Amino acid sequence: MKFYICREKAEPKPFKIAIIGAGPAGLTAAGYLACRGYEVHVYEKMPEGGGMVAFAIPEVRIPIKAVREGVKDLERLGVHFHFRTKVVYDSPRELGDEWAEHFVSLERLLSEFDALLIATGAWKPRKLKVPGVELPGVYDALTLLHHIKMARIGYYPWERVPDLKGRHVVIIGAGYTAVDVAIEARLLGAEKVTMAYRRSLEHSYAKTEIRKLISEGVEFIEYATPVRILGEKRAQGVEFAKTRIVEGSVVTTDERFILDADVVAYAIGQLPTSPIREVVCANEEILKEAGIFFAGDVVAPRNIGTAMREGRAKAKEIEEWLFNKAPRRVFPVPVTAKLISSVVNGKC
Structure with a gap:
């Protein structure tokens, strides 16, 4: 390079x-x-x-x-x-x-x-401010990627990287960092990877990369923002609110839905x-x-x-x-x- x-x-x-x-x-x-x-x-x-x-x-x-x-x-x-x-x-x-x-x-x-x-x-990753974010199994994307890369190049033992094999990984965000988490999750054997974004795919500056991931089996959910992480001893799901765009701004609606999740990674900026x-x-x-x-x-x-x-x-x-x-x-x-x-x- x-x-x-x-x-x-x-x-x-x-x-x-x-x-x-x-x-x-x-x-x-x-x-x-x-x-x-x-x-x-x-x-x-x-x-x-x-x-x-x-x-x-x-x-x-x-x-x-x-x-x-x-x-x-x-x-x-x-x-x-x-x-x-x-x-x-x-x-x-x-x-x-x-x-x-x-x-x-x-x-x-x-x-x-x-x-x-x-x-x-x-x-410094931006903190996701919703209930349940401190549960085991919830990671900020930057720290997760950092630990994976440090393990890959020999600085960290793999024990410092969460086991994603066979897991459902839910990624909050649709930028390049979110894309990188999706790539690593698939390489590490995640059974299912779902990305959720509060706007549409067309609003993402990483839309080309996301379309490629969708073609490879990654699920992408538009107009959804997290309201809480579900679980008792560790993350078991995410409750989302549907959103809509009003005069360019994201507005949260009363409509809710839940995604099951073993691992949650939020990529909402640094x-x-x-x-x-x-x-x-x-x-x-x-x-x-x-x-x-x-x-x-x-x-x-x-x-x-x-x-x-x-x-x-x-x-x-x-x-x-x-x-x-x-x-x-x-x-x-x-x-x-x-x-x-x-x-x-x-x-x-």
Whole structure:
């Protein structure tokens, strides 16, 4: 997997850039900047690069071997990787933190580097807020996919993955994450897989992939939203309410139905996980003046191609900023830290 193709490496330039996060956006930016002659350091809490491409997307879609080859290309280009290293400012704990062995403060990076790109992705799943969601047998899709992929590539024992063989798996959602759960469930021997979505199939941006799954035997239910998970000691079913679309919005009706289920996985989106708390609330333009840029899922959900294109675009933006701003003289580190604090506290 090629994150960036460097035709000819430029002469070294007198700037250092730190990139937090080794997903598609961060890796593409790293490749562009290294090719242009900048010293680039990538900080990543996981044991290797790739982000969710490496640690959540099914192996049958993107093999880990291809991701590793892409990262090796960047190392040969001169990118410095700091794996198992988490950058912290006021970060909450999130998926994958157990792999971090080293911690670096955001303030330290601001003092050592001329510009900073935050590309930490969205590793926090949105919580399904219905009764019964805490029952055994109910999983958020991202954690489930992460555990399956980590087992497939040898980081986790298979005992950490729920046994899906012969089970009825009900998936709530219709995005790419939901599709990936359906793919893995079938590969792991699920007897039946049902996807339920509060809108129609035509509203899903993964409709092409879902149509393929339907042709392979996956059941797809439109206009349905969960109202509770049924069961006593573990999940045994899901009660859904029928929905309808009114002026573009989803409206829940009084009509109900129940699906039996052995395993329930909800894929209702992920939240950005930045070293700056609630960075989505901050004024991105003001932070840019301090040499702090953002790319990828940490801004908003992207597919892989879009994240890579944005990583390259942000790298070009960083390059332009470096030559126009004289960053160290514009915002000394203590001022930058205060700026971040004031922006975050004022907006969130």
